[in-house]
Amino acid sequence: MASNRRHFIIASVLIVICTLIVYWVLDTVLLKPAAAVVEAGPIDYLFDLHIWLIAFLFALVGVFMCYALIVFRARGDEGDGEHIHGNGLLEIIWTVVPCFVVVYFAWIGTTMLIDLTEAHPDEYVVSAEGRQWSWLFTYPESGAVTPDLVLPVDTPIRMDLTSDDVLHNFWVPEFRVKQDTVPGMVTYVRFTPNLIGEYVLRCAELCGTNHSGMLATVRVVSQEEFKLWQSEQVAQLQE
Amino acid sequence: MSLFTLGIARGLVGQVLGMVIGMLLTCAVRILLGWEAWAAEPAWTVGSVCSIIGFLLGVGSLDDWLKWTRGIQTPLVHGPPVDKPAWTRYFSVDYNHKVIGVQYTVWGILLLMVGGTVAMIFRTELARSGLQFLGLDLYNSFIGMHGMIMIFAILLGVGGMGNYLVPLMIGAEDMAFPRLNALGFWFNVPGSILLLLSLFIGGWDAGWTAYPPLSARGPIGYQLFFLGVFAIGLSSIVGSLNLLVTLLRMRPAGMSLFRMPIFCWAVFATSLIQLTATQLIGTSFLMVSVQRAIGMGFFDPRGILGEVSPMVGGGDPVLFQHLFWFYSHPAVYIFVLPGLGIVSELLPVFSRKPLFGYKWIALSSMAIAIVGFIVWGHHMFVSGYNDILRIPFMYATLLVAIPTGVKFFSWLGTIWGGKVHFDTPMLFVLGAISVFLIGGLTGPILATVPTDLPLHDSYFVVGHFHATMFGGFVFPFFAALYYWFPKVTGRMYNEKLGKIHFFIMTPAFWVQTLGQMGVGVMGMRRRIADYDPTLGQGQIENWQMAVTIAGFAIAFGVMLMLWNFFQNAEVGVSAGDNPWRSRSPEWQIPSPIPEHSFPAPLKVVGEPYDYGLADSGYVTTTSPGDD
Numbered sequence A: 001m002a003s004n005r006r007h008f009i010i011a012s013v014l015i016v017i018c019t020l021i022v023y024w025v026l027d028t029v030l031l032k033p034a035a036a037v038v039e040a041g042p043i044d045y046l047f048d049l050h051i052w053l054i055a056f057l058f059a060l061v062g063v064f065m066c067y068a069l070i071v072f073r074a075r076g077d078e079g080d081g082e083h084i085h086g087n088g089l090l091e092i093i094w095t096v097v098p099c100f101v102v103v104y105f106a107w108i109g110t111t112m113l114i115d116l117t118e119a120h121p122d123e124y125v126v127s128a129e130g131r132q133w134s135w136l137f138t139y140p141e142s143g144a145v146t147p148d149l150v151l152p153v154d155t156p157i158r159m160d161l162t163s164d165d166v167l168h169n170f171w172v173p174e175f176r177v178k179q180d181t182v183p184g185m186v187t188y189v190r191f192t193p194n195l196i197g198e199y200v201l202r203c204a205e206l207c208g209t210n211h212s213g214m215l216a217t218v219r220v221v222s223q224e225e226f227k228l229w230q231s232e233q234v235a236q237l238q239e
Numbered sequence B: 001m002s003l004f005t006l007g008i009a010r011g012l013v014g015q016v017l018g019m020v021i022g023m024l025l026t027c028a029v030r031i032l033l034g035w036e037a038w039a040a041e042p043a044w045t046v047g048s049v050c051s052i053i054g055f056l057l058g059v060g061s062l063d064d065w066l067k068w069t070r071g072i073q074t075p076l077v078h079g080p081p082v083d084k085p086a087w088t089r090y091f092s093v094d095y096n097h098k099v100i101g102v103q104y105t106v107w108g109i110l111l112l113m114v115g116g117t118v119a120m121i122f123r124t125e126l127a128r129s130g131l132q133f134l135g136l137d138l139y140n141s142f143i144g145m146h147g148m149i150m151i152f153a154i155l156l157g158v159g160g161m162g163n164y165l166v167p168l169m170i171g172a173e174d175m176a177f178p179r180l181n182a183l184g185f186w187f188n189v190p191g192s193i194l195l196l197l198s199l200f201i202g203g204w205d206a207g208w209t210a211y212p213p214l215s216a217r218g219p220i221g222y223q224l225f226f227l228g229v230f231a232i233g234l235s236s237i238v239g240s241l242n243l244l245v246t247l248l249r250m251r252p253a254g255m256s257l258f259r260m261p262i263f264c265w266a267v268f269a270t271s272l273i274q275l276t277a278t279q280l281i282g283t284s285f286l287m288v289s290v291q292r293a294i295g296m297g298f299f300d301p302r303g304i305l306g307e308v309s310p311m312v313g314g315g316d317p318v319l320f321q322h323l324f325w326f327y328s329h330p331a332v333y334i335f336v337l338p339g340l341g342i343v344s345e346l347l348p349v350f351s352r353k354p355l356f357g358y359k360w361i362a363l364s365s366m367a368i369a370i371v372g373f374i375v376w377g378h379h380m381f382v383s384g385y386n387d388i389l390r391i392p393f394m395y396a397t398l399l400v401a402i403p404t405g406v407k408f409f410s411w412l413g414t415i416w417g418g419k420v421h422f423d424t425p426m427l428f429v430l431g432a433i434s435v436f437l438i439g440g441l442t443g444p445i446l447a448t449v450p451t452d453l454p455l456h457d458s459y460f461v462v463g464h465f466h467a468t469m470f471g472g473f474v475f476p477f478f479a480a481l482y483y484w485f486p487k488v489t490g491r492m493y494n495e496k497l498g499k500i501h502f503f504i505m506t507p508a509f510w511v512q513t514l515g516q517m518g519v520g521v522m523g524m525r526r527r528i529a530d531y532d533p534t535l536g537q538g539q540i541e542n543w544q545m546a547v548t549i550a551g552f553a554i555a556f557g558v559m560l561m562l563w564n565f566f567q568n569a570e571v572g573v574s575a576g577d578n579p580w581r582s583r584s585p586e587w588q589i590p591s592p593i594p595e596h597s598f599p600a601p602l603k604v605v606g607e608p609y610d611y612g613l614a615d616s617g618y619v620t621t622t623s624p625g626d627d
């Protein structure tokens, strides 16, 4: 038992070190795209929390396993190990503690999801239609119809999504959120762009031959520029 | 000896004949109705159904039952064929569960190789951005094909382990229903042939999940794919029924449920899922098949003609996803529970220590199987179903992590304080734990909806499920192959080659899965023939190349293993009856195992895993003369 205590102390130190290393590796490999919407804040925060949990649990199991394999390797003898069938208390602990952890995560997920999907009183609505293999955007206010998406910065947006043929999916990696477009119904997705720039909308639901090429340009522009662009569109429509 | 003494040759002829007859039948009916005689889709569909029946008739799997209908009695033949070489029994209908187990396993490995080859082809395409040599449609067919072939291969591997090991582990003479057992295997052969054939009549381009409306419009290949899956599903259902009855009714005196070898618990949980969930994928694919063939628009909101019409349509594409995932989520546990059972089975042997928390591990399999039925919605977080539904599915999914965690901690408890030996099977068990750990830990981040929104349908999911499948099936399956190879053949494989295989494949897999997750987070979608090279600040191509190289390394390792087995099956060093000093019943009898495995009924006199307890036994065989 005394030797067990020493093992646990060494293992704990190793777990701390290993957690930091795994976190660093994951942080280096899992390169998130730029965050261009307000919603990316909470989503990336929860993502990061998960990565810490993954790093810790990976270290916990990995260190104990490797440590046991080294310390308890058979040193050429044919004997058997200790005759232990289990430990009820330990089993209960490692059943109950994870329960709290997952419920905690589910609870964060729930409150965050409610925030993400909540309607804003002054949201700007744009319709998008997915079709094999391009996108079409309609601006209800002006009646403009365009193949590229132009959005004003710092304005809550609701995209109303439809499809006339098969399933597609509205996804701009920099916006994080995504949503299928389903023939026969209108789905929606909400976000608030907060970074001016040019992004690519990438269809994220297999939709046939040219699924990989089903892209559209998304421009997030300043509110003044958006007004200008909108009046240009209206002018074009009236011609 | 003519080729047609082999059942499989007769079966293949029967399959071709069945196909032709089915097509002619379709033409005849159409002529009677006054329609144009030839229509490709109905002809291939009816032909495929008939081809499955044709195969089963040809191979002779239905012979006994057909004779019974005419009042002819047929004894259960047990033993090698009388007037043919002994090896021919592996290519014909045979009722011995050990032969059927080997048939399942070998057919599974063959499919693993076909599926792996397909993967290496499109992985080579993905090594660089831009389209090099695959066309878009062929690429789309290949990814679905790879996925479904691998699922077939896994189901066959699972069937192989279950059929070979369960009767031996509980000391049963054979499975409860030997004829049904043979039928269960033979369904797989015409099923996988239809699946492979589908590639040559247009393929199918909606991935293994085959979501309509896309799958309701694509090439005819879909029909063959759906019917192939249907055949495999029938195999799962009869096979699992057989295993459940065997486990419940054929245990020897003294073997209570909690004294079964732990692998039997895993098979029990798996079979429960297979028996009750498989119908759902059969139904969902059959409904698309019918929608295509005769226009019943189950999943079509507008009608298959693409115009609003009162005569067609009126369906819902999202309904398909519910039906599909109600099977296909539990299915992922069909793939992994037996493998996790192998891990629990082998750890005590190579750690020379009792399994830590036997009951907890046994019941965690049941818990996973049961909770697995109420989490399917996590595949549909962005499908457009009712928003509120996402929350209960999020909670339920996260709960699955708990019994999974119990397994990991109990495995650590088993190793801790043992005397660990590092033979090849044990290395693969440890590899399995490390890889399944990666797979399991990347589950919760997909289960909380806000983080799933960016990750869904990205390559991250591809990384997640390859880690779960390799950790939960491939590594344990390889461990099982190395471990029971001496039991099946009586010979030892080459230990050094086995270790080389392990040390190539394990790090390669880590790179592969990490790379897949990495490019997914960078913004690469799954199922795309070509990707944007600027993703991940331009680093994506390096990772793609690394994943491709890792894939080839894994393929090389697998070939090394097969060569190792091939080399040593006939001429390897004799292994002895119990090279691993296991307490399990199958190791107490000669290798290779005689036709009738146990000379007399088993009697259970102790606990299965009492390593380290002097003079304790698990089973004894009382020979008939003793009492």
Ligand code: HEM
Binding pocket: B209, B332, B333, B335, B336, B378, B379, B397, B398, B400, B401, B404, B439, B440, B441, B442, B443, B444, B446, B447, B452, B455, B456, B457, B461, B464, B465, B468, B469, B472
């Ligand atoms: C800790 C337990 C696990 C959790 C919480 C979990 C969670 C999830 C979630 C939420 C998804 C959906 C991701 C998406 O499409 O956005 C997913 C996908 C998947 N998981 Fe798991 N998973 C777990 C373990 C497993 C295991 C043991 C397997 C067994 C092989 C598995 C196989 C799969 C597969 C095949 C998919 C992708 C299916 C597809 O869309 O093609 N997962 N997992």
Ligand SMILES: [Cu+2]
Binding pocket: A167, A168, A169, A203, A204, A205, A206, A207, A208, A210, A211, A212, A214
């Ligand atoms: Cu698409």
Ligand SMILES: [Cu+2]
Binding pocket: B328, B329, B332, B375, B376, B378, B379
């Ligand atoms: Cu699932």
